[in-house]
Amino acid sequence: MPKPRALLSWSSGKDSAWTLHRCRQADAFDIVGLVTTLNEDADRVAMHAVRHELLRRQATAAGLPLYPVGLPAPCSNDEYLARVGGEFRRLKHELSVTHVVFGDLFLADIRAWREQQMKDLDLEAVFPLWNEDTTRLAHEMHAGGLQAHLTCVDSEQLAAEFSGRTFDRAFVDDLPEEVDPCGENGEFHTLVTAGPMFSHRINVERGEQRVDGRFVFTDFLPLD
Numbered sequence: 001m002p003k004p005r006a007l008l009s010w011s012s013g014k015d016s017a018w019t020l021h022r023c024r025q026a027d028a029f030d031i032v033g034l035v036t037t038l039n040e041d042a043d044r045v046a047m048h049a050v051r052h053e054l055l056r057r058q059a060t061a062a063g064l065p066l067y068p069v070g071l072p073a074p075c076s077n078d079e080y081l082a083r084v085g086g087e088f089r090r091l092k093h094e095l096s097v098t099h100v101v102f103g104d105l106f107l108a109d110i111r112a113w114r115e116q117q118m119k120d121l122d123l124e125a126v127f128p129l130w131n132e133d134t135t136r137l138a139h140e141m142h143a144g145g146l147q148a149h150l151t152c153v154d155s156e157q158l159a160a161e162f163s164g165r166t167f168d169r170a171f172v173d174d175l176p177e178e179v180d181p182c183g184e185n186g187e188f189h190t191l192v193t194a195g196p197m198f199s200h201r202i203n204v205e206r207g208e209q210r211v212d213g214r215f216v217f218t219d220f221l222p223l224d
Contacts, residue, residue: 003030006099006126007067007091010034012050012058013190014148014167015103015129015182018141020062021197022128023101029126032095033065034058037084040070048151048189049217054202057222061198067091081117088121101126105134105184138172138181146195149204150188153216157187164206164218191220 006029010016023029036055037046044051052068059066069087071080091097100123104111111127118125129137150171153163158179165171167190172181179187194201207219 003028004098005030005032005096006101007031007033007035007088007095007097008064008101009103010036010055010058010066011103011189012036012045012048012055012192013103014141014146014192015105015184017058017103017148017192017195017197018137018144018146019101019103019128021144021146021195024197026128029099029101031064031101032097033067033091034062035067035069035084035087035091035100037069037071037080039073041073046071046073048191050151050191050220051222053222054191054204054220057202058192058198061200061202063199085117085121088118088123092121092123097123099124099126101128103127103129105129105137105182106131107184134180134182134184135172138167139169141167141195142169142172144196146192147201148190148192149206149218149220151191151218151220152189154187154214155211155216156214157185160211160216162188163209163216 008031023031039046069084100118102114104127115125148167150163150165193204203223204220205223207221209218
């Protein structure tokens with residue numbers, strides 16, 4: 001029997017990257033593309049602020065087509081559903097997709113919202129990392145060869161100086177006890193540059209930092 005064809009909701013960060021790795025390990029789905037939302041004015045991944053060029057390089061390293069969805073900032077819920085839902089609907093028919101895979105870990109309200117969104121599109125939402133212990137999961141990522149950098153920190157939850165750091169064991173050890181090791185509560189966001197889901201490393205250099213309200217962003221630039 002052929003495997004169900006699925007799209008992966010791709011954030012450019014560690015959780016979606018590790019979800020792709022797990023899906024390939026389990027061999028339960030045929031992942032046929034990555035869907036990512038972008039701030040259309042900045043041409044960067046929403047919240048992660050990762051450059052579109054790095055996103056394209058990630059997709060190439062993952063060996064998958066990229067389907068970016070531009071969003072205005074700010075973006076209403078209705079506009080989000082119209083644009084993202086429209087792209088999933090298009091791809092569902094063009095690629096014969098039946099499932100959409102997400103890297104969410106434990107936020108039940110987000111999962112319920114995604115499940116309803118997919119149900120409305122006659123697609124099934126899948127959550128391979130759901131309810132895993134996030135400390136153990138972070139260490140599994142490190143041991144498995146995933147390499148990532150923090151592109152955004154919510155300074156109301158985590159000290160600003162963490163922005164730009166490498167997501168490694170030392171980083172997790174340095175986190176305050178109240179901060180989730182995978183940043184599932186929005187404490188931080190990442191850019192993945194290497195790991196078992198990629199055929200090759202993506203070389204980057206650290207750029208400037210900027211502060212936007214409570215959020216501290218660190219830019220990363222692609223190297224040839």
